[in-house]
Amino acid sequence: MKNDEFLACLSECVGERHVLTRSDDMAPFLTDWRGRYTGSAHAVVRPADTAQVSAVVRLCHERGVGVVPQGGNTGLCGGATPRPGENVIVLSLNRLNGIRRIDPVDNTLVAEAGCTLAQIQQAAAGVDRLFPMSLASEGSCQIGGNIATNAGGVHVVRYGNMRQQVLGLEVVLPDGTVWNGLRTLLKDNTGYDLKQLFIGAEGTLGVITAAALRLASRPRQRVVAWFAVTDPVAALSLLAAARERLGERVSAFELIGRNALDVVLKHIPGARAPLEGGADWSVLLEVADVAQETPLDTVLESVAAAAFEAGWVVDAVIAASLAQCEALWALRENISEAQRIEGVSIKHDVSLPVSAIPAFLAAAEKTLTDAFPWVRIVAFGHMGDGNLHYNISAADAASNAALVAQTEVVNRCVHDLVASYDGSISAEHGIGQLKREEIVRYKSGVELDLMRAIKHALDPRDVMNPGKVLPEA
Template sequence: MKAFLDACRHAIGAQYVLTAADETAAYLTDWRRRFTGSAFAVVKPACTEEVAAIVRLCHQFHVPIVPQGGNTGLVLGSIPDASNTAIVLSLTRLNRIRAIDSVNNTMTVESGCILQNVQQAAADAGRLFPLSLASEGSCTIGGNLSSNAGGTAVLRYGNARELCLGLEVVTPQGELWNGLRGLRKDNTGYDLRDLYIGAEGTLGIITAAVLKLSPLPKAQRTALAALRSPDAALRLLTLAQMRCNSALTGFELMSAFCLTLVGRHFPQMHLSFREQHAQYVLLELSDSESEEHANTLLEELIGDALQQDIVQDAIVATSLAQSAALWDIREHIPLAQAAEGKNIKHDVSLPISVIGDFIRSTDALLQQAFPGVRMVTFGHLGDGNLHYNVAHPEQETDAGFMAQQTTVNRVVHDNVHSFGGSISAEHGIGALKHEEILRYKSAVEIQLMRAIKQALDPQNIMNPGKLLT
């Protein structure tokens, strides 16, 4: 591979072709530290033209490419395997915001831009980029689009696909497709944009995107409601949508054990409820009229929910600091899980109407098969996305329980399928679930996906072993 590496160094500069173990190590282990792969180089181009040059060399030398943004994924989508035959193509140097069009409500950014920086640039221009994730301080736009990220505001604004109008993509042959069009309507053939979004880097490399912006809300109000069950949460969702319509921005479900874990490992995050409740909902309104209107909407909603015995108790934030503190509780659930020990994660999507039945039946199936397991159930109830995670029984080690992961996954995923759901809502498939989708997708669907992959990437150099095998 000396000739290939020399050509890469000539194309982008020797200092951006990393081969020493101490230089590449940070790019080879996934965020959860469950797997470490191997690559004979990490290559860091600075612009679209340099990305294209590297891809042309990979095409010429038949070198597999693993594209990587912030490396915050949870399904091993941006980590190479252990074969040491691939390069990691880090896109973090493609971090320019190219343009903001406040009249068209669009922003053109490069794929290595950190999500939080994009949010701030939009705010500085008096606009909102609403995609919001726990990892927004380190994840990148390219990764968000490649996995079709969701987050906490999908209920109102949609996921990454709905927030993107156009793309710039380097094909597996090193050619450039410039689809950076800020159009809401463009009915001129196949929608290539949607083909690349959610493809996890298996069809090409997203190098830039035109993102959709929205006006900044005049006011945001947050409340934490305590409820008896997921069914009560669904009743609250229906009431909130009827009362608040598009002002309802976030609607997050959290089981009691989620808050127990946060309190155990982050005791400074104290809640003032008089007693523990089975479920909690964190809801947020974003109002386009005024603070007074937002306050009235939220107060009337919570009042009606209490009167109808949907909600048992509620904390309504009266300041931005209190609102941030409530959201901190939600965002610390994964951190509290990690502090408690390893757990088996599921990122599932279901028809909203069946979520209560799914939780009840799956909890029962798991307790029957693994007595004492602890359910860490939380997620974006408003769009049907649950993070249905399973922690080991208190008397068992997490290592022993993790050995049962395949069996646990089968129970959960089979039940998801029986309810008409999906085994991946927003995290993607990566290398972790590529065998699982063969169980739940039809042969026709898999055949169509493989035909697209073969047509666009016949050498199979784009993120091989991810999404499809």
């Protein structure tokens, strides 16, 4: 293949100014958000609509060139970053950023893949509805990438993962064919639910270009509280008590270890500790209701009082204003950014049965501190749905470098424990490049064979996001 001729064909598809080939122009698209992965590509191609995506993918299919779909480039596993030396292009979906339609009667919204999550939230709010997905990166992450990784976020405990928010998809298949499955039906029992193949597939089966999304009623009340709890067992008891009193009105329940809070207070300007003293474990709890008859703050105060009496909680604060709500949430949402500033850490995005979280935390800490006495554990996450972000580092640079060199050993300690509790080594970040070989140890041969069979059936030439998700046979 002559590269100049191929680039000229790409320019015919999308326009010359939207085929980026200069190293400075391409650089932001070739390195992931964490700076862990950097790859290479013939070009970064920026189509404007589904027809242009189809033309580009068809051309790449004919020429045997790989396609790496990329949204907001906020992923944590290298799934949207090309690998070095590969015969690929990066397909940026930034320009596919239109809201095609919104229907408050049906509670549905159809958006193109390049819309940011915040843009979709704002569109829903404009018709007095809620799009319930909420992530720290919502101002820059894009809905196509959220779907491709089956993103979770802080409100999964009430509304479910991205999979639960998707009613239909429009997808460009690996040969350039467009599948229009943008139905907004709540019931469609006409065979295989094809959209499910592409949700969580990380662009390895096709390019998501648009999605039909489910909206929810907009809450009229919202209360946020921060609790200092005695330990994770007490946090579990608080969760059970909150659900007992508030049911589905519990919309977020975040467990935050002391090291996670400390790194935010150290690196994020304006961050302030929510309570005096330094509890080893805290809980950030949000409750919301579409009705206004029963004041939620009164109910939450009664839950807090019972928790104090039971000895689960040693201190608490309930936000008295929107600004205080946002300040409490900022402490949680800035943990990843603070860790990025701090330096390299060994990150784990794991899922466990909710009831197993305290036992896992105790066992993992013992296993790791026995092996690495200087280890610092930054643990936090969505306890309400069993998802923990369990990150490992050391306080000084030399010790941290030595620890990072033992990443494989650390991963084995953590992931083997997760597997012993019937958990998952990837809860919401996906597999990407980071865990591609790791899943061989934790998925059965039957599962891997089924995944490879689906990949081969849809993408026999391995055009779509090569080198991601599926390990080598």
